[in-house]
Amino acid sequence: xxxxxHPEIIRHFHxxxxxxxxxxxxxxxxxxxxxxxxxxxxxxxxxxxKRVALVDADVDAPNDSLLLGIPLENPQxxxxxxxxxxxxxxxxxxxxxxxxxMNSLFRPKEKSITLMGECNGCEACYxxxxxxxxSQGSHSVGTxxxxxxxxxxxxxGALQPGLAESALIVNxxxxxxxxxxxxxxxxxxxxxPGTHCxxxxxxxxxxHVLAVTEPTPLGSHDLELILSxxxxxxxxxxxxxxxxxxxxxxxxxxxxxxAASAAIAAEIKLDKDLLAGYLEGTPVVDLxxxxxxxxxxxxxxxxxxxxxxxxxxxxxxxxxx
Amino acid sequence: xxxxxxxxxxxxxxxxxxxxxxAHLLTENGKYRLTLADTDVDAPNLHIVLGxxxxRSTGVTASNKAIIDYDKCSRCMNCVSACAFDxxxxxxxxVIISYSCEGCGVCSLVCPEEAVSVHPVxxxxxxxVTSGTVRVVAGALGIGESSSGRLVxxxxxxxxxxxxxxGCDLLLTDGPPGIGCPVIAALxxxxxxxxxxxxxxxxxxxxxxxxxxxxxxxIPAGAVLNRSDxxxxxxxxxxxxxxxxxxxxxxxxxxxxxxxQALARGNLGVKMYPDAPxxxxxxxxxxxxxxxxx
Numbered sequence: 164x165x166x167x168x169h170p171e172i173i174r175h176f177h178x179x180x181x182x183x184x185x186x187x188x189x190x191x192x193x194x195x196x197x198x199x200x201x202x203x204x205x206x207x208x209x210x211x212x213k214r215v216a217l218v219d220a221d222v223d224a225p226n227d228s229l230l231l232g233i234p235l236e237n238p239q240x241x242x243x244x245x246x247x248x249x250x251x252x253x254x255x256x257x258x259x260x261x262x263x264x265m266n267s268l269f270r271p272k273e274k275s276i277t278l279m280g281e282c283n284g285c286e287a288c289y290x291x292x293x294x295x296x297x298s299q300g301s302h303s304v305g306t307x308x309x310x311x312x313x314x315x316x317x318x319x320g321a322l323q324p325g326l327a328e329s330a331l332i333v334n335x336x337x338x339x340x341x342x343x344x345x346x347x348x349x350x351x352x353x354x355x356p357g358t359h360c361x362x363x364x365x366x367x368x369x370x371h372v373l374a375v376t377e378p379t380p381l382g383s384h385d386l387e388l389i390l391s392x393x394x395x396x397x398x399x400x401x402x403x404x405x406x407x408x409x410x411x412x413x414x415x416x417x418x419x420x421x422a423a424s425a426a427i428a429a430e431i432k433l434d435k436d437l438l439a440g441y442l443e444g445t446p447v448v449d450l451x452x453x454x455x456x457x458x459x460x461x462x463x464x465x466x467x468x469x470x471x472x473x474x475x476x477x478x479x480x481x482x483x484x
Numbered sequence: 485x486x487x488x489x490x491x492x493x494x495x496x497x498x499x500x501x502x503x504x505x506x507a508h509l510l511t512e513n514g515k516y517r518l519t520l521a522d523t524d525v526d527a528p529n530l531h532i533v534l535g536x537x538x539x540r541s542t543g544v545t546a547s548n549k550a551i552i553d554y555d556k557c558s559r560c561m562n563c564v565s566a567c568a569f570d571x572x573x574x575x576x577x578x579v580i581i582s583y584s585c586e587g588c589g590v591c592s593l594v595c596p597e598e599a600v601s602v603h604p605v606x607x608x609x610x611x612x613v614t615s616g617t618v619r620v621v622a623g624a625l626g627i628g629e630s631s632s633g634r635l636v637x638x639x640x641x642x643x644x645x646x647x648x649x650x651g652c653d654l655l656l657t658d659g660p661p662g663i664g665c666p667v668i669a670a671l672x673x674x675x676x677x678x679x680x681x682x683x684x685x686x687x688x689x690x691x692x693x694x695x696x697x698x699x700x701x702x703i704p705a706g707a708v709l710n711r712s713d714x715x716x717x718x719x720x721x722x723x724x725x726x727x728x729x730x731x732x733x734x735x736x737x738x739x740x741x742x743x744x745q746a747l748a749r750g751n752l753g754v755k756m757y758p759d760a761p762x763x764x765x766x767x768x769x770x771x772x773x774x775x776x777x778x
Contacts, residue, residue, distance in 0.1 A: 171579045192527050193661040194496005198686070223662030224493050224693065226686035244568070264548060264588050264602065285568050285588030324696040327633060327665030330584065334570075356495040356661050357526030360583045360630035379747055381500070381529045388527065392627045410741065411748040442684060442715050 168395055176396050179368040181344035183216075184471040186351050187369035187398075191385030193356035195377045196405035196431070197221075199441060200460075201353035202230045204467075206446035207460040209314045211468070213348040218340045219319040220365035221355040222305065222332040228319055232444030235308040235319060241335045243284030243328070245302035250274045252296035259288035259297060281327055305332040307339055316343070329355070333364045341368075348472060358392045370471050371399045373428055373463075376416055377406045383415035390423035401428035403463075408432045428466070429459050485647060486777055487655045489674040491698070493690030495661035497682045498710040500524070501743065502766070503658040504533040505754045507618050509770040510654065514617070516777065518654040521643035522622035523636045523670040525608060530622060530658050535750035536615035544623070544638055545604045547631035548587030550580050556599035563591035563600055583628045608635045610642055619646055633665030640669065654777060663697050671698065676776055677705040678734065683718035688725060695731065705731060708769060712736035735769030737762050 179185065188201040198221070205217040219227035228235050246259075253274040260268045260276065267280030268288060282302070289297045304326050308319045320336035322329050333355075340350055354365040366372060372393055376386040386402065393400045402420040407413060407430035420427055431437070437456040440447035448457045490499050503520065510516045522530040531538070550572075552563075557577060564572045571585040572578050580591075582605075592600040607629040613620040623639035625632050640657065647655045659670040671677060677698045681691040691707065698705045707726050712719050719736075726733050740762035746753040754763045 169579050171574055172581055175573045175581070192495065192529075194494065221662075223664045223667075224495070224686075224690040226494075226689060229685045229689055262589065262593065264586075283568075283586055283588065285586065285590050286566075287588055287590045287593060290566075290590060290593050322664060324663050324693050325668070325700045327668055329662070329664040330569075330630070357632075358627045359526050359625060359632055360628065361664075363583055363628055379744060380532045380750065381527075381747070384529060384532055385527045388627055395628055410745045438714075441686075442718060444685060 173397055176367055179341070181341065183344045183347050183350055184370045185368045186349065186467060186471070187354060187366040187372035188351065188375060189354040189362055189366065189372055189389055190356065190375040191358055191389035192376065192381060195375050195382060197375045198226050198230055198353055199437065200373065200375050200403055200405070201351055202227055203446045203448050203460040204463060205315055205351050206448035207464040208349055210448060210452065210461070211464060214314045214346060215316070216340045216343065216347045216350040217315060217317050218336055218350065218352040219317065220333050220336055220352055222320040222322045222329050222336065223355060225319045225321050227353055228310065228317060229444055230441060231317065231446065233310050233312050233317060236310040237308060239307040240303040241305045241307055241320065241332050242301040242303050243331060244286055245282050245284060245300045246278060246288050247298045247300040248276045249296045249298065252294050254294045254296070256293065258291040258293065262287040262291040283328055304328050307335055309339060316347070329361050330364055333361045337365060337367065358388045363392070363396065366398065369398055371401070371467065373401055373403050374425065375403045375405055378404060378409050378411035378413035378416050380412060380415070383412060383419050386416060387419045390419060390425060394423060401426045403428050404430045406431070406433050429463050431456065431459055485652055485655060486676070487657070487674045488676045488678060488773070488776065489657040489659050489670055490678045490680060491659040491667060491671065491694050492661060492680040493663060493694035494687045497680050497687055499680050500529050500533045500658050501747070502680055502708065502710070503530060503656060505752055505766045506770055506773055507656060508752055508754055509767060510773065511617055516654055517650065517652045518618060518656055519643050519647035519650070519652045520618055520620040521639055521655060521657040522620060523639055523657055523666060524660040525623040525625040525632050525635050525639070525666060526660065528611070528622045528624050530620055531611070531613045532750070533747065534615040534620065534752070536613045536620060539612040539614050541609050541611045543606045544608045544610055544635060545606050546634040546638055547605055547607045547629065548602050549582050549585045549605045550587065550589065550591050550600050550602050552578060552580060553599045556597045558597050560596060562594045562596065566590050566594040583630055586630070607631060610639060619650070621646055632660070633669045636660070636666045636669035640673070663693050667694070667697065671701055671703060674703050677703050679705055679707045679731070680710055681707055681722060682711045683709065683715045683722055685718060688718070688722050691722070692725070695729065706734040707731050708734050709736045711739040713738045734772045735765060737765040737769070
C-alpha cells in the first residue's frame with residue numbers, strides 16, 4: 164500500500180527552522196530496545212561534551228526517564244479545545260451534531276447538546292453554530308515534562324490513560340524540544356513502536372533514523388515495515404541489531420536492511436552490563452564506560468558526529484534534499 | 485462465549501507468544517473452540533508466532549480523509565489555517581497530509597468554493613489466517629496510516645462474528661502495545677484482561693498505566709510475569725505492586741532460551757519443547773485461564 168507522497172509533503176517533513184540535527188530512533192516492533200539505544204546514545208553524546216535534547220515520543224509508554232534515572236520535572240498540561248454549550252443561545256438547529264465527524268455530540272432533548280464521546284478538538288461544531296451557542300473551552304489530554312541534567316535535557320510527554328489522542332501529545336513534546344533547538348548540538352527522538360502516524364509525527368525533520376531490531380522472525384518482519392515507511396519519506400536510515408546473538412534469523416534482518424539500502428550501524432549482543440544499566444536506571448555508558456556495550460554507543464556517536472555535526476557535511480545534506 | 489484480551493502497555497514482553505501458546509493448549513484435544521483476534525495492527529505478528537497459513541484478505545476502509553478538488557479550489561488557503569491538526573500545508577496551493585488528517589471536515593466547512601470534501605479511504609486490511617482448528621482474524625494498518633482504533637474495532641467485530649458463527653467458547657485477543665486508541669478498542673467488550681509484564685522498571689511503569697485504563701473501563705484483570713527470573717528484585721517489586729492493587733498474579737514464566745529457538749523455526753515452544761521450563765509454566769497458566777472460562 165505504498166503510495167507516492169506529494170513532494171510538498173516530503174519537503175515539509177524534512178523542513179526544520181533550525182540547523183540542529185535530529186536523529187530518530189525507531190524500530191517498528193515494541194520491546195526491541197529502542198529506548199535502550201536512545202538513552203545510551205544520549206549519554207554517549209553527553210560524555211563527548213555535546214549538549215543533547217532527548218525526546219521521548221512514546222507517549223503511551225514513556226520510559227526514558229526511568230532508564231536515565233531522572234525524575235520528571237516541570238509538568239505542563241497539553242490541552243485541546245473542547246466545546247462548551249450554552250442552551251440559552253441554542254436554537255436547536257443541530258448543525259453541530261451533523262458536523263461532528265467523530266459522532267460525539269448527542270441531543271437527548273431540546274436544546275441540550277451534550278458531548279458524549281471522544282473530542283479531538285477539531286472545532287467543527289464551533290464553526291457551524293449559527294447562534295453563538297458554542298464557546299471554546301479547553302481540556303487536558305496529557306502532560307509534558309522537561310527535565311534538565313547537566314548537558315542532557317529530556318523532553319517527555321505522557322498521554323492521560325483512557326484517552327485516545329496520542330498524536331497531539333507527540334506533536335506537543337516535539338514542538339517543546341524544537342522551540343529550544345538552538346541550545347543543543349543534537350536532538351535525539353525515541354518513537355513509539357509501530358509504523359503509524361504517531362511514528363511519522365515523531366520523526367519529523369530527522370536527518371537520520373536508526374531502526375532498532377532483533378534477529379527473530381518478528382524482528383525482521385517489522386523491520387521491513389518500518390524501513391518501507393522511512394523510504395516513503397526519503398529518510399536516511401540504518402539498522403541496529405539488538406540481541407544480535409539470539410538464536411534466530413540474523414540473515415533475514417540483514418537481507419531486509421540490504422533490500423532497503425540501509426547499513427547495519429551496530430550490533431549489540433545480549434549483555435549483562437547493558438541489562439544491569441537498564442534495571443538500575445543508569446545508561447551503561449555512564450555505569451560502565453569501559454564496557455563493550457558502552458563502546459558500541461560511543462562508536463555510533465563518532466559516526467553520527469562526523470556525518471551530521473560537522474558544518475561541511477550539513478550543507479551537503481541540505482543540498483541532497 | 486467469553487472474551488479475553490491480552491495487553492501489556494509495553495511492547496515486546498511476550499503478548500503474542502503467550503496468546504499463541506494459550507490458544508494451542510486450550511484447543512488441544514478439542515477441549516475448547518476458539519477464535520483469535522490480532523489487534524496489533526501496526527505489527528501483526530501472531531500468524532508468524534503460530535506458523536500459520538494465510539487464508540484470505542480484504543481491504544478495509546477505516547478512515548475518512550479530506551480530498552481537494554483542485555478545479556474548484558481558489559487557493560485562498562482558508563483550509564490551511566483552519567486545520568487544528570496542521571494537516572494541510574502548502575504555499576501555492578493547499579496540500580493535504582493524508583497520514584495526519586483526522587477527517588474532521590473543518591476544511592470543507594471553511595472552504596468558500598466547496599472544493600474540499602471528506603471521503604472514506606482504504607487504509608488497511610483484514611487477514612484471515614488458519615492454524616490447525618484456530619481461526620485468526622488479523623488487522624494490518626497500511627504503512628504510515630492513522631485510525632488504528634477504528635481498524636481494531638472492525639477486526640474485533642469480524643472476529644466476534646467468526647467466533648459466534650463457528651460456536652466458539654472463547655474469543656482471545658492479542659492486543660497492541662501502549663494505552664492509546666487501538667488499545668482501548670481492543671479492550672472494549674472484554675470479560676477479562678490478562679496483563680503481561682516482565683521484571684523491569686519500565687515494564688512495571690507501563691503495567692501501571694495499562695492497569696489504570698483497564699480499571700477505568702471496569703474490566704476484571706490479572707497479571708502474568710514473563711521472564712520472571714530476569715531480575716529478582718524487580719520481580720518482587722512487581723509482585724508487591726500487584727498485591728497492593730488487588731491484581732491477581734495468574735502465573736510466572738521463567739526466561740527460556742528454547743523460546744526464541746522455537747520462534748526462529750516458526751513453531752511454538754509449548755509444542756516443540758513441551759518439557760522446557762517456560763512450557764511447564766505456560767501449561768500451569770493455561771489451567772488458570774481454563775478456570776476463567778468455567
